[in-house]
Amino acid sequence: MPIAAADENTEVREELLEVVRRFRDKEIIPTASHYDAQDEYPEPIVERMKELGLFGITVPTEYGGLGLDLLTYVMVVEELSYGWMSVSGFLNTHFMGCFLIKTFGTEEQKQKFLPRMATGEIRAAYSLSEPDAGSDVAAIRTRAVRDGDEYVVNGTKMWLTNGREARLVVTLVRTDPNPDTRHRGLSVLLVEKEPGPRYEGITVGPNIHKLGYRGVETVELVFDNHRVPAANLLGAEEGNGFPQMMAAVELGRINIAARAVGVARRAFEESIRYAQQRETFGRPIAQHQAIQFKLAEMGTKLHAARLVCHDAARRKNRGERCDLQAGMAKYFASEACWEICQEALRIHGGNGYANEYPIERLYRDAPLMIVGEGTNEIQKMVIGRRLLEEYAID
Numbered sequence: 001m002p003i004a005a006a007d008e009n010t011e012v013r014e015e016l017l018e019v020v021r022r023f024r025d026k027e028i029i030p031t032a033s034h035y036d037a038q039d040e041y042p043e044p045i046v047e048r049m050k051e052l053g054l055f056g057i058t059v060p061t062e063y064g065g066l067g068l069d070l071l072t073y074v075m076v077v078e079e080l081s082y083g084w085m086s087v088s089g090f091l092n093t094h095f096m097g098c099f100l101i102k103t104f105g106t107e108e109q110k111q112k113f114l115p116r117m118a119t120g121e122i123r124a125a126y127s128l129s130e131p132d133a134g135s136d137v138a139a140i141r142t143r144a145v146r147d148g149d150e151y152v153v154n155g156t157k158m159w160l161t162n163g164r165e166a167r168l169v170v171t172l173v174r175t176d177p178n179p180d181t182r183h184r185g186l187s188v189l190l191v192e193k194e195p196g197p198r199y200e201g202i203t204v205g206p207n208i209h210k211l212g213y214r215g216v217e218t219v220e221l222v223f224d225n226h227r228v229p230a231a232n233l234l235g236a237e238e239g240n241g242f243p244q245m246m247a248a249v250e251l252g253r254i255n256i257a258a259r260a261v262g263v264a265r266r267a268f269e270e271s272i273r274y275a276q277q278r279e280t281f282g283r284p285i286a287q288h289q290a291i292q293f294k295l296a297e298m299g300t301k302l303h304a305a306r307l308v309c310h311d312a313a314r315r316k317n318r319g320e321r322c323d324l325q326a327g328m329a330k331y332f333a334s335e336a337c338w339e340i341c342q343e344a345l346r347i348h349g350g351n352g353y354a355n356e357y358p359i360e361r362l363y364r365d366a367p368l369m370i371v372g373e374g375t376n377e378i379q380k381m382v383i384g385r386r387l388l389e390e391y392a393i394d
């Protein structure tokens, strides 16, 4: 399942990364603390992302996107997350939605959605989780019943990133009422709505208050006899929802790894700068060996996290199976990021705990990467199973 034809289009990539870095330095870094403290949706940032074409990075050019490869995408995510992790949250669910339509959608679905998704006019949320089903995807209960040319949807979805502002919610539903069918009874519906709290049989709950990852809304969404045209069944065939959503989750895991690298790099660079400025006992703390050891561990983990992340991105881009590498990248990079943020807090002493410095925000944002797109316990299950498959002795 290649993402796009180009894998090493380095000239275009460098140009785009330069634009993204300038945008980040001028418009994201100076405002992130304000939006984070107020938990405010940063509309000017999202509008600028639309102007820069960031919502269409991996959308093929024939559908109005930039048609770039997955490695470019993860490098953009790293740069944005270096500024503020929430900004990458506006992209991720949208990016997964674009991938699903591009990969599994009918030509009619591609024509209908992708050009307006590429510009950001339509932004997508990705809805798998429910109040009683997160890790155990087959346990989802939201029902879609076919009624003529429509599906009637009832149920409650949970934890929708971008769920309020999105105009498209890529939603996993149960189309087969027999619970014994488990994964095989699931399908994906492309649910259209307007931004806001209510829309014809859809009620969006208030924003969930979170430890970090602020500014980007996370909500519950309730379907009450909401009608979806049957033409919006992804791929026009029931029963394929589980493998479709899992293919997108694989991408989501690579995206999480890239975010983790961005947050970890910021924590590391802030620390190495601070360590050379802050003096104790007559010399910069960077000259104490204990601090050098911390910086050595942080720098090494950061480097390794970036390598596993890029390796998974390259493999996925080439269309190779990469559930193992995506799981490893997500697991390793998110744990490394969390450890690096903790060490950054120690290096900053009391200042690490104050919101005048970015470390306390990084420290609050980092744990999301351990939970999102499948917890790290689930990653270890995936990795363990795949390793036993690869190294089976008979």
Ligand SMILES: Cc1cc2nc3c(=O)[nH]c(=O)nc-3n(C[C@H](O)[C@H](O)[C@H](O)COP(=O)(O)OP(=O)(O)OC[C@H]3O[C@@H](n4cnc5c(N)ncnc54)[C@H](O)[C@@H]3O)c2cc1C
Binding pocket: 093, 126, 127, 128, 129, 132, 133, 134, 135, 136, 158, 159, 160, 161, 162, 210, 213, 218, 368, 371, 372, 373, 374, 375, 376, 377, 378
């Ligand atoms: C800020 C935020 C944004 C999110 N955005 C989205 C989104 O946009 N779309 C979406 O669909 N979801 C989203 N999620 C949901 C997220 O994907 C789930 O929270 C995650 O998959 C875990 O599911 P759960 O919360 O139901 O935990 P549970 O599945 O209840 O797990 C609870 C604990 O048990 C462990 N566990 C579960 N099963 C096993 C097992 N078999 N073996 C060992 N340990 C196990 C887990 O690792 C975890 O530690 C978001 C979550 C957060 C916090």
